[in-house]
Every structure is written in structure tokens, then in C-alpha cells.
Amino acid sequence: MHEIRITGLGTYLPRQMHTNETLPALEPPLAKADMDRIGVLRRGWASDEEGVAEMGVIAARRALEQARVEPAGLDFIVLANWSERRYVPDFAPVIQAALGARRAFAFDVCCACAGFVYGLAMAHGFLQNPRYRRGIVLASDHSTRRIRPRSRGTLVFGDGAGCMVLERRAEGGGRLIDYELTSDGSHNGIMDVGADGYLRTHIRQADLNALAGRSIGAVSRALLERNGLGFDDLSWVVPHSGTAGVQAMVAENLGVPTAKILTNLPLIGNVTTASIPAALSHFLEQGKIKPGQLILSASVGLGWQAVAALYTL
């Protein structure tokens, strides 16, 4: 197989960031201490002018600039987005036109919070084809639209976009080493979106956390084993952010020191599909993640999906 390089990252967060103080009061109300315990201190609320396409375009431009790739040089655009879906048409072509990526084919992928890693796997496949050289995997979600106003979910979810540039070439950039995708449709019904447009959970939160932890543990172990690696070989685990409860179960199931698990959930909330690229941008800028370090990202998504990717930046 051809080696796939990661050559750029970009993020967009909404202009309006709510702290626990500025967030509209919950109904029923929640004490300040209980709010803080949920583990999210800030989250972005996108405006009507910051839709999936608008946020996605800005994150894509930032990632392309970092990669020094012109939009016209892109072969494809994969957009992960679950929150603003339409029957037809897809959003990805809107982004293609706005970027001026004339040669690129562009399509939406679903898979809820597993969409970004699914997109990486699709990009990996397309880049095995000698006629394609480079593409982007973009995640953009206006998730707060799918959360009932004044519910506890408003504490956890945030809006945002993240983008990764992938290229088939021998040198430069990080390496997308391998990925693992798994589905289990027997859990299809545990969450959905009601007729009112808001996310609903049909499972106890503790059971959801446990399922997420087990699923991420299993998919991560399978991916590492196939590559002859163990958790000790990893520099960092950058999981889909989820919730603090999910993260605790992930840490427990992976059996890695919590110091190795990087998440900016407290600063931006659960930005769903965008959580992995947004965390990578953040910790790369902070100098915490260094080029060449081995990173595992794992995510669950409603469906039920459990996915993981192994790479360096």
C-alpha cells in the first residue's frame, strides 16, 4: 500500500463561547459545583452565519494553508457531519464550491461521532488510487442545534469544525499508519433524534459510558495488536471527547495513564465529529504533541460504531 501523509490541520470554533456563568440557566437548575463536575467549562454556540458549511470552509482553509496546498489541487473533500443533515443535497459540495476546489469530488459521511475516523479510512482508500494525490477530511458540526434548550446537554455539547489534509507521497508530514472500523447494529436504537429535532437517549448514562469504554478498548487493542504494538508504545491517546464519564471509562478500559490521554473537552465541549482534529490542533500548538510521536485516536459513534486510527503528526 502507498504511504499516506498528514500534512495539515485546522480548526474553527464559534465566535460566541459560553462559560458556565454565561450559559442560559438549566431547567431544572443545577448548582455551580454540579455544573463544574460535568467537566466542561467553555463551549461554543455557532450563530446562523456559522453553519456546517461556513465553519467547515474556514477550518479547511487553515489546514490547507498549513499544508501549503491550494484548494484547486485537491482531489477530494470528505465531510463528516451529523447535526445538520438533509435528505438532499449533501453539504460537502457547498464547501467544494466555496473553497474553489474545482477538481475535487465532495461527499458527506455520517456515522455520528465516528465520522472523522471513517473519513480518514475512506481517504486512505482513495489515495491508494494512483490518480488521486491529496484530499481533506473535514468534520463540522452545529451540534447545539440538536440539544434541547436548557437541558443538561447544553453543558456538554459545543459547535466547531476540524480538518486534516492527507497526501500520498513518500516524505514530509505525519503518517497515517493504520485504522480499524467496526460496527454493531444491535445497539442501533440506544440514541436518536426525536421529531422535535433534539437528541434523545434510550439507555442509562452509566450503561452508555460502559459500552463506549468497552468498544473503544476493543477497537484500540485490535488496531495495536495488528501493528505489533502495545499501549506503552503510544506517546498519546487522543480520543473523541464525548463526556468526562465516557473519558473515565476509556482510560479504565485502555489501561493507559490518564496523563497520556489528551482532550480539550473542558475548553470547547463535545464538538462531536470535530473533537479529534480540534484536540490535535490544540495540543500541537501548545507544543505538547511533537512531530513523529505515535498517536492513537479512537471514537465511538451512534449506529453503533467503534473506530480507531494510528498515526503521527
Place this chain on the structure above:
Amino acid sequence: MHEIRITGLGTYLPRQMHTNETLPALEPPLAKADMDRIGVLRRGWASDEEGVAEMGVIAARRALEQARVEPAGLDFIVLANWSERRYVPDFAPVIQAALGARRAFAFDVCCACAGFVYGLAMAHGFLQNPRYRRGIVLASDHSTRRIRPRSRGTLVFGDGAGCMVLERRAEGGGRLIDYELTSDGSHNGIMDVGADGYLRTHIRQADLNALAGRSIGAVSRALLERNGLGFDDLSWVVPHSGTAGVQAMVAENLGVPTAKILTNLPLIGNVTTASIPAALSHFLEQGKIKPGQLILSASVGLGWQAVAALYTL
């Protein structure tokens, strides 16, 4: 690149097939002669028990039987579906669980009527990865749900599912030779689904037909040229069915004799994503398509998408 084989095809059509006589009267009414001129004589109306997942499962079973592949041996399931989309979760994992395809990852693809060919391209990519051996590309749509009752659209659209089995192996079955995917987001707004759940057209039908014809012509020529082929080298063109108007524009733009263009649109209506596999099953059973004959399939999809695939069965 590895050679990808096509080893099975399957279709499902609803139990209730409406002729122009049994179809609920249009408002405003349309003379029998005008109805017949639209070119669709029968179309299926799926019941509540024949949803995207139920139709998809049956089409998949039929295709897998033809390929002599057990569901448990599948590595992936790609589901094209535009008509019953949800924010979350995807439908593909429901099909994975119903089939008992335990090892398979499963996800939905959108791209409207271009979804089936997009699925083929994704399958082609996954099958370049040595760890995957076989998967299905499934298209299942309950499109009549998205058509305003008693509108002219009820004449044209039908429900149904179609499935293709793809395997990475050196011998047996047809060959997926190459594909071409293109997008043009500048036409993103020409059709959509309104708040009432029904498809709306914001472009004159004649302009839509012309755009479809031009797009299919361009993508087909690009695909053939890259493979050093011309339209004369093709045994058959099996396009996405669309409408009789679109088909006329396709024939004109491709410059191929209409006798080379195979469609079962008159018998099953526009079954959207399922139209290509459903036509292939039909004409293969009829003995019209013979193993080894070179076939081009092309499709447009709202987005705007124009896609094509070159293969033998």
C-alpha cells in the same frame, strides 16, 4: 492496484406495484395519453414493513446467495440511501445486524442518486487494503415517501433496493475496471426537500434535463478516455434511470445508439440509488447482458454530483 471482482447482484421491489390505472388520480388530473408519455408504466410503493433496511436486507441476501458469500464473511457494508435519512443513527448497521454480518463495518453514504457509484468507488478503495476481502454496496430507497401525494412525481418515482457483491480476487466474476467521481457545488440549490418532507425543484425541468445530460456526457467521456476507450467499445450503457427526459438528453450527449442504452425505468419507475443494480439484475436475467461485456454506468445526483463506472459482469 488490486483487481476488484463483481460476484453477485440482487434486487428487491415492493409487493405493491402500481400501474398507471391503479395509481391514485393526479391533481390536477392528467390524460391517460399524457401519463403514458412520461414513460413509466409501473412503479412500486413500499409499505411501512418495506423500509430502507427491510428492502436492503432482502436485496443483500439475494446478491450474497448469487456470489456464494456468507454474511459472516463480509468485511463491509456500504448503504446508499437518501430518502429515509436520519440525523443519527445510520441505517447500515441495522442491515449488518439483520444479516448477521458480524465482522463487517457498515455505514451510510448520501450523494442522492449518485450514491451507488460513490459506494462502488469506496468499496474499490477499501479492497485495496490487504486486510479486506469482500463487501457489498447496497442501495435502498423509499423515495415515494419524499414525493408529494397526487403530484406528477408519483408517476415517475418507485421504491426498491439493489445490491452488488465486490471481492478482491484474481479470478471469477465481472471486473470493476475504473470509476470517475465529480462534484459541482455551484448547482447545490437546484433541488431539495422542503419542511413537509417532499422533494422540490427550483430549476426548470428542461434545464435540469440539459444539465444532467451534459454532466453524464462529460464524466463518461473522461472515464473512457482515461482507459483508452471510446463509446464504440462499450456493449451497453446502463445509466441511472432518472426520467425519460433525462434519458433522452443522456443519449444525445453520449452520442451512442439508443439501442445500447439499457433501462427498466418503464417497469419499475425511477428507483433513485437502486436504479443501476436493479437494471443490471433485470437485463442479466433476461440474457440481454452477457458475462464479460463492457458496461458503462453513469449517474447524476443532487449536490451536484456526476459519476461513472466502467465494468463487466
